[in-house]
Amino acid sequence: MISQTEENYLKVLYNLTSLKGEASVNDISKQLDIKMPTVNSMMKRLAEKKLVVYESYKPLKLSVEGKKLAALIIRKHRLTEMYLVEKMGFGWENVHNIAEQIEHIQAPEFFDKMDELLGFPKVDPHGSPIPDADGNIASDNYLKLSDCKVGESVTFMAVQPSSEDLLKFLTSRELSLGLELKIKQIEPFDGSMVISYANKENEMLSSKVCDKLLVSKKSKKK
């Protein structure tokens, strides 16, 4: 058996390693706001459980098994977020904290039921892919809005990483997933972009925002 605490370490390690394949004790420490020695001993424990690859003074990796387990926790988190938004009427900026708790529920039938009621969704309310029941996750090959060029027209696919403040901001601008964004102008000085979408003309978005909006060029559906 694996505790909620251990699950949280796995999940954070999964997210941290998804970029470079490895992470440091220090990274996890900062992410979870837990002191390094605590993280260190937890990593040793998870290594004994064959979920983490640990060698003194070397970067941390998840084992294959650890990666699968983490993906299944993330599956529960994202299914829950989707359920909260689609079936219960919560806003996409209010579901993270609830999902953070519900992801630890041990009842496969509960999450299977959500999945079914939702029609087996592929992504969560923020556009992040939902791992399947075997822990396999589709890689979204989206690009950052901030990497696009003037004149391009792209589809808004995901927010990553999605903080509550950012999501509130996007809501206030009526910026929701699936919209066609037309890049009208890019300010060379600070990288902020002027975008048109839906019935909005020439809305200004800072580079900090554009950095977190993921888009696809050929407007994909589903």
Add this chain to the structure above:
Amino acid sequence: MISQTEENYLKVLYNLTSLKGEASVNDISKQLDIKMPTVNSMMKRLAEKKLVVYESYKPLKLSVEGKKLAALIIRKHRLTEMYLVEKMGFGWENVHNIAEQIEHIQAPEFFDKMDELLGFPKVDPHGSPIPDADGNIASDNYLKLSDCKVGESVTFMAVQPSSEDLLKFLTSRELSLGLELKIKQIEPFDGSMVISYANKENEMLSSKVCDKLLVSKKSKKK
């Protein structure tokens, strides 16, 4: 702050004391399958937090505050059970374990939303009353089916206590809440009853079952 473990002790104590107003260390120990010394020290801890009234060698009671807190946990449990049955399609015999975990979620808006989506229900799927947001609980003055007499006609209002096996049994006999039960016969030897309801004629129910079915004489609605 109160831990999940502490919440479980409070809840069990609430249920045990709801009959006689007090409970013993031994009762809790058996209920939770936790050894007496552990229960003992937990009671002292809860007494320090002013949730339990503890005196050496005396029966345990909940304080007013402890009673309210316990009722609010039970509120979350019962709302969840109702939600699982009404909105997600679970059977009434399969919701207890899931609700047992979800009752510890710290997110009032989550339970408020359930309440609202359910139309502010007064009882859970097993007929037990749902405490209100202040922790007040309506007392159901039902009687046991086993205390009724031949010839009486009563309404099936609740199952208490409701084990998974009992609920499955009731489902298999198509015995659901709200039905009119006509008591045809009572076997003096073992107290088993012969009952007619819906399109069923003369179904035999053991006294062990009849002991756990709560009924009202004047068929109440809602």
Add this chain to the structure above:
DNA sequence: TTATTTTGTTAGTATCATCTAACTTGTTAA
């Protein structure tokens, strides 16, 4: 009413998940 059994309590131990202090290893900058 005394003896026996059940219930409650104390004391001491273990594990998990956290911490601080101190030391070691690795990295970076003078």
Add this chain to the structure above:
DNA sequence: TTAACAAGTTAGATGATACTAACAAAATAA
């Protein structure tokens, strides 16, 4: 290339939640 700093590790402490063993009080039976 060594001195300083950052990152990683070890050791030891703490609080929460469990345990067993041993003892004390209360309830029950002989």
